[in-house]
Amino acid sequence: MTQSFKEWMDGLGMNRMRLGLENITELLRRLGDPQNDFRSVHIAGSDGKGSTCAMIYSILLDAGISTGLYTSPHLISFNERISVNGADISDDELTTLADIVRPVADEMASEGEGCTFFEVATALAFLHFSRTKVRYAVLETGMGGRLDATNTVVPEVTGITNISLEHTEILGDTKEKIAFEKAGIIKTGVPVITPNEGSVLNVMTKVAAEKGAPMTAVRRGDVNVTSFRNGYASVSYLGNEYEIGIPGRYQSENAAVAIECIRRLECVSDDNIRNGLKNVRWNGRMDYFPDDDVIVDVSHTPGGAEKLAIDILETYGKVNLILGMFGDKDADGICRPLSEISLRTIVTAPASERAMPAEGLADVMRKYSDDVCVTANVRDAIDIMIGNGTLLITGSLFMAGEAIAYLRR
Secondary structure, three states, X not given: OOHHHHHHHHHXXXXXXXOOOHHHHHHHHHOOOHHHOOEEEEEEOOEOHHHHHHHHHHHHHHOOOOEEEEOOOOOOXXXXXXXXXXXXXXXXXHHHHHHHHHHHHHHHHHOOOOOOHHHHXXXXXXXXXXXXXXXXXXXXXXXXXXXXOOOOOOOOEEEEOEOOOOOXXXXXXXXXXXXXXXXXXXXXXXXXXXXXXXXXXXXXXHHHHHOOOOEEEOOHHHEEEEEEEOOEEEEEEOOEEEEOOOXXXXXXXXXXXXXXXXXXXXXXXXXXXXXXXXXXOOOXXXXXXXXXOEEEOOXXXXXXXXXXXXXXXHHHOOEEEEEOOEOOOOHHHHHHHHHOOEEEEEEOOOOOOOEOOHHHHHHHHOOOOOOEEEOOOHHHHHHHHOOOOOEEXXXXXXXXXXXXXXXXX
């Protein structure tokens, strides 16, 4: 990312984060509505939506279909958010797009309609997909769904992955309220796929019925892990066998959602689905660095932490833990399962104004674990822990990004 582009985008981060479609709709209108120039697959959810997007993207590329991918946030570089045909957007391409988008965003700001970082990032992605003439774009919501900037497309199919308590001060304090916000991506007549059950599924089914959207509920009993080696799962779904290239037993459920989404698109062969799932890669999902004996994972919800704990214990046994998260997360729900696999825990804070204070998080962790201490940042925590046994770093995508960047150096 060029320095001038970074400074501009960082400046947009000063605009108050908000949910709503008015500004992004106007920004896209002034840019010629690039979101109408490609077909799309739209994915929301609390856990696994990024992995599901990566799987769909990998399958479409294996089928030789020109495809874009938009995800957020990034681990290390902004360029990771926008990809076409397997390649992240280049600095030169970002500069070209910024020269188009920036004057429009500045004009709106002068009129009292300052766009947020995410709104501009979404516009950049849509414009890139339009200019590169992709046939499909696979889009991950940022937060929620109903009022998310990505919800300006009318997709071919929508997917809503597992719902957990997250962003409760914005999306609601129950799973049902959060499910309603996520279900806001459901469009009239557009198929929707979800693995959710119970009251969460009831919320989505009601929204789908009101919009005449065909609903497919992936039944968890139809997805079976047939083998689990070195963190990778082979699964059976409705009688077909698949290998998944992203570590984690819980990826089997995401794979089923990806398969069902793909089947609502144009003809993609079973071989393309198998190859795409086997070859998919997605950083920060039980990401193992063998030279350092470190695992990095982005899990940041109670549901994700529970599944991560099970897979880590089966794959590596008990581990040392570095933990940090944002202030809007369910600290108790995350700490409880992770404490069961932790030998020693260092609590820190990701480098973000949204971070939960490390001392406060440590107090929560000490309810479940005796060996807990605090450090100022991720790098210091790694320096203390590394070389003393297998180490897991988790709790936040920002934490994962900081850790991966430091480990690579």
